[in-house]
Amino acid sequence: MATQKPFRRHSTANPALRPWANRIIGGAVFIILIATLAPFEFISEGVTPTGAIREFFAHPSDWNDLIGNVLLFMPLGFGIALRVQSHGMKLWRGLVIAAIASTLLSLSVEVSQVFLPSRSPSWIDISTNTTGGFCGALSYLALAAIAPNYLQLFDKRVKRVLSVQNLAVALITWVLLMGLISLSLQQAAQLSNWSSDFPLSIGNEKTGDRPWNGRISKVEISDRALSEAEITQVFQGNLLLQPGLVAAYDLTTATNGVLSEVEDRTGTLPNLVAQRNAVRASTRGAIVSGEQWLETAQPAAALSERLQKSSEFTISAIAATSDLNQAGPARILSFSKDPLQRNFTLGQENKQLIFRLRTPITGENGVYTALIVPNIFQDLELHHFLLTYHQNMLRLYVDNPETIYSLELTPEITLFRYLFPFEGRILQLTDFSVSVHKLMFYAVFFVPLGLLLALISAKFKEQVQFDILLVITGIIIPALLLEPIIRNGQFHMQNMIFSIGIAATTMLLTKGSMTAWLYSEGKK
Template identity: 35%
Template sequence: MYLYKIITQTSCLLRNLILNKSLYLVTASILAVLIATLYPFNFSLINNFSIQTITDRFDNASSFADSINNILLFIPLGFSYTAFLQNIKIKPINKFLTIIIVSAGLSLTVETLQIFLPSRSPTPADLANNTLGGIVGMICFYIWHSPSFIYILSSVENWKLSNSNKKIAILFLIYIVLSFLMGLPWERTIYLSNWNPNYPLLLGNETTGDKPWRGYISDLHIADRAVSKNQLSELFDSQDYLNIFGDSLISSYQFTNKRDFQDNTRQSPELLPQGQSPYIVDSQSIALSSNYWLKTGTPTTLLNKRIRKSSEFTIITTVATADTNQIGPARIISISSGTLRRNFTLGQQQNNLDLRIRTPITGENGTDTQLSISGIFANTNTHNIVITYSQANIQVYVDNVQNFYSFNLFELIPIEQRLFYYAPTFISLGICLTFLTIIARKKIIFYRLLLPSGILLPSLILESVLVINSHKSISLTNILIGIFFTGGTMLILRVRASELLKKQF
């Protein structure tokens, strides 16, 4: 009796230690989320606080990298909280619902607090990504936790579906459909969905006044669609922009010796002088410098929203640098709120023309992918520049139709960044394929078909989606990365399953 009491007390003590350890991990995960999402904690009150203010602050979209980061950030929380729930023994469905509620609740709290942080931008998509991260963390726990993993394997192996060829084929079709669905986030990266509507238009500097450009600008025209190749010659020859673009022309500024700089379409705010009095070079251009630049009095909200909706634009300007060695890059044209957040910037870095365009691929500062053309500002000659964006493709024409430069954002993503982006997509599919092959193991023909096709097809599907939607070149490297993550994940899980089953028997 005394021995039984000692064993019982020891068991309770160990259980409490495990519970406390899990609780410490949960606490650490929550603190990590709060620090990562709210630092530097520079909270400030909002003037005229209202429902409309909250709605406006939430009017943001995540970049592709932010979406991945938000999923990864909540994986430790999902993992540690599942470990905590495992120790208090509640039903699996209740665990699943609890993880969703806790992840979504913490995410909602964080996103709401970000309304009061000038350095943060709350995003509705983060709620879904954070919740998904919590669920992924739960899945990771069950794969790591040996008893749970063995139980799942046994359940899958003994599933009635494993005896039906037809049902296995249906599961494989579902897997292929899932591969297509995994490509949807990639497809959306070609859109300008994360353009912020609250940024002003600036010429010759940033709002902070620390990125000045010395040079001359004659005109600026912005449309919410990409000009076609057939219209380019007409654009350079006649410069009748209203006739070419029609209602798509959002802004049209001419810089002459008049003192005001109104948008000729009357859709964008007036550009107001910043700094000292302007020095007009001639009747067709204006000089910009560290002492004088232009900025709209209010954000160019209509312009930003229309470009965000169409996910296309054409920007036309005539400029001449006054210094061929400017750095920063020095801002010629910018739609931004400062040095770290922008929708678009045309700048000069020494004699190079630099572009920063905010997309889900390039991030909120437009710097995740390098867009530079060398030698454009090698002299002080005047250049007529046309920039177009459509479906991840950027075209830059300088002075004539024949002198053009082309970029595809997908082709410019660095290899290490591609690995980071591809990992969540194909590791998830690798987990699904593992269980699918376990179900089909009794059917040799299906098993031999599922194994190679299940590894190869998702990678081919994603690459096909990117090629079709952005007209980029087929990349063997991308296909091999997808195969590596899908096949590697399946191999690791199968090896772990074999080791656990050997230990069990």
């Protein structure tokens, strides 16, 4: 008697599933790379095998990271299992292939993150990513068992919903949503989340564990950003930060070479009081270290209130380091409660100057997006540091008005922080990374717009005049309206052209496939 082969209905090849599988896998890989490697600025300087291995096994993860990693890789596992079924392979192989593929992709990502200053690789990420891919494949097996024809049913229902009227409503809704998001992003770089119960410290954190070894002679803070002309006058010694001066501490007036208390010349903030030991000082300023630093006797509430109200400031500090290899960063001037909560901090990290500013974008520690300027501390001489913040732009001037370093907390930086929050080292912004952020920002806004227009255009096959009208009303006009909203009233032609190009390219590249899909099997 002939042996009957087991019936394996679930492993029958189905080539019609492959386009769906390819889209899911491609989209999943794209999102994974964006979420884990953006802004793609790889730096080998300072990376050592020993340090990378230590960080790989030492970096902690919280529950948000663990759950996020699993969810991030689930679509990849789902798509791989779907692709396996399309070839008629046994479905258990989909589980194995999904787990292996997820592990290899995750390993590649973690190795790449070693060279990204804003990321921290971890073996835990590889484990959770592999788990996510496996769970994604498992979810496909469960869905295939419960509803074998789910994709065909889903396909028919989606086509039924995509009428011209519904697509037009979706288009208008998306443009309005983009406008609302742009308005909210503008507010995210304000100083609205500052705390008023922090002291102002010079030479250390309030907790005493981030000491700076150096000399500081003057500190002045204003609740407005000085103009370029005023900044020139400041460096010429002809102008204080008036009007708007909130704090002015002169650390060169010591009694018998010692400072025990320093008065704010404006009378706005509490006096600075020596911590641990009396601070030694001379006409060149106060000498601070881990054994002696200065801190306001009470929280500098008036400073927080004034700067929070104006959402702009100017900070002037004349200081000299006594050690070129300090880390922490070591606190030169810090308006903070402890190492994890601050309004702003001016610090030294070896030869780098670091300024952390608290906004809804940067977090309550101000660490996610910091102004980092290399090779500032190259000698032990006094230098004049002047920082201004106005309309999302942070500028640092060193010794003269010509030496300028800047960081713009733009809407694209804001959106990136909201979409992909991470506990990495520090997000360093350079010309390349800023360009990547801008590309991602406009892609998030205008790629969906292009896809909606491609669907509408596909409903009116081969009508060139309609496509031209669609580009004008659906791309150019929204871009013209959104650019001033995105840029806080300013209009940049290059950004508008960029956004139009993204939407138009998306529409042109996808119209053919949209048309073929909508009219496949006679379904409109």
